Amino acid sequence: FLRSSKYSIQRTKEKLDNYYSMITLLPEIFDDLDPFAPDIQALLNVGTMVPLPNTFGKCGPRIILCGYGYDPVLVPYTTIVKASLMIYDILMAEDLNTVAFGVYMVIDLKRFSLKYALQLTPTIVTQHLYCIETGYPLRLKGMQIENCPSALDVTVKIVKACLKGKVSNRLHVYREDSNLQKEITLEMLPIEYGGTNGSIKELGAIWKKKMESYRDWFRDNAKYKTNENLRPGPAKSSASELGIDGS
Template structure:
């Protein structure tokens, strides 16, 4: 989602009341899956500034698009040969910590520059697998609890009492397109691009705050001309092009939060990627559980978004 108005947050009790109302509504709505993680429900609610009706509309659109495109959002397994290949030829990193504006940084880059390794379906599938896995945990990294019984009980209670402050105020994407050529564009599926952009801009339970494109090629204008029909004007205005090195990026995102290879202190790309892959492994059962993704029933009158 891309609405960026200031959020007026209700108090803790009001948030819990809204979540309870949404949980009951979700469970009774046969056009939605059987299950949703409480923290995911909170993400939807916070994204829509705690407006119940808007939150319901966002949730319905999210699962509608998923069920319309199960090859991208539901039928997924990181052990699948094509998905495993996609994980090797690209890096999608969820960087630790939050910016001073409480935004989460995501970084994408190719690792194999052969255009024949590109696969729009798998790249889209992997992006939203990572997002769905990430959304089940707080964005704020809390200190490890000690091994005492009292501290473990306190940690368990904090996980039960969901806090909006544990969730980022939005996402910032950094896209490194070094190595891209016009031949790569020929491997982009227009259909998949359309679905990807619609979901990201209209159904994603986190507000998109900025997009930074680094290591831009000379044909950037032609690449963006192909994508612009699928990008809403307010999102297009969020795109920053960094054509002369990294200094302009450092002025907009904290340098220290970037991987070592980009001048930061967040760890090496290999370390960060290993952490992401471990997260996917730990969430494999969740990501492949149809009860979290497939609608319980699909009424034709309700499934008419496209």
């Protein structure tokens, strides 16, 4: 928290408040972060959501690849949200590049099931964006969506409109993955994409074990929440922070 705040004590306190307020306001996400849960195991077994070994440049953000290929019944979108935030937590604890330089997301929708479109409700999209932009003390340095189907055009426009100005400008959407190598060099892409930045299959197995090893940590971390009754000034709520009623 201190490093990502550029050593500002006040900003660090604000980010700590945001992080634990997020856990408090979203119990449906953070009270059940169990890597051994059937839905998360189904996601981990596919193994296409992985941080890549080489960063975006020598001293750049950590690249996180999400290749989808999940069954929307076994792995609902809420599970994808949970898994992505679990990866964030682990990177915060272990990876200096993530803390110092942020993350760069590459989302490949070639194997994306359009059944997920029915699950992308305003509530879950708002919750996910709140976690990424406000809850976690990590900087989103870029987001590249490849093979985006036209059926998601409206959803992408809504997401882009909801993102903060600087982050919104860092979102790039393409119909085909031919643009991927224009933004990212081969050294930054995994073997399956013609690069040299690790194998998705091998990285998926590594991250499955890593996430499972954090099971006790996830359970313990969910216990630490804010007491809004003790907050000076107005209490934080889902309505005030996310613009939605309830949690």
